[in-house]
Amino acid sequence: MALMRFDPFRQLDRLGEQVLAGNRAMRTMPMEAFRRGDEFVIELDLPGVDPNDVELTVERNVVNIRVTRRPARQEGDEVIVDERPAGEFSRQLFLGDNLDSGKLEARFDRGVLTITIPVSEASKPRKVEIGAPREQQQSIDTGSRRHETANA
Template sequence: MLMRTDPFRDVDRLFDQLTGTMSRPAVMHVDAERDGDTFYVYFDLPGVDPDSIELTVERNVLQVRAQRQRRAKDGVETVISERPMGVFSRQLFLADILDTDKLEATYDNGVLTLAIPVSEQAKPRKISVAAGNSGRRQISA
């Protein structure tokens, strides 16, 4: 059986993934690392106006949305247009150990950086244990 498909369907899908639309945002690239008691997350958002960045956390789901628009200039003819424009979006599921109330965000040189500290309840702590008649001593938890 011979199946016919639209030869441009895959090209259209790839274009939508790169450029993004309001209904189907483009993916932004991300790196994450832990340094001591803080997690750092880095999102590549070159050329994005910082005012277009929306950052929300709800039930340990972090969502980042941003938009990059092409600046229209009267009388200027576009010769090449390869840079992705439109809406970019990314969701991350955060661990319960993170204190999202103390999340800090900065945007510099096209990179959105989030610093998310580990919550105090999740940090290791020492617990005092009574040892018979010999008194109390510290045991690491």
């Protein structure tokens, strides 16, 4: 026995996309984003996309991803079913100020685009040394001046 899940709202969305865009809706790329230690990792699923058809640009704190996916069929082929999206896809990611977009790295492996962005040095936690209270610091400074004057 197989359990199949039917989502009427998703089916309605698909129907709307087909009607409004002639079955060629510009869809977003499924994405997963997470923090691993001192870097953020973003993975986008791009099945059937040639790595040469992926364009990745960074401008200030905005990452733009543009992908072209070409259909597998050739001219003269008889199309029986066409549910695989083809065309141009794009996605914009807005990075926080705590990330170092200048050190962004990207790689493409088995249909997955992985973008790695390190946390900026200024945003990493750092230990702050705790000093003495001001009155105590002033008396230490005054005492050391007296000591320097007496030695001179």
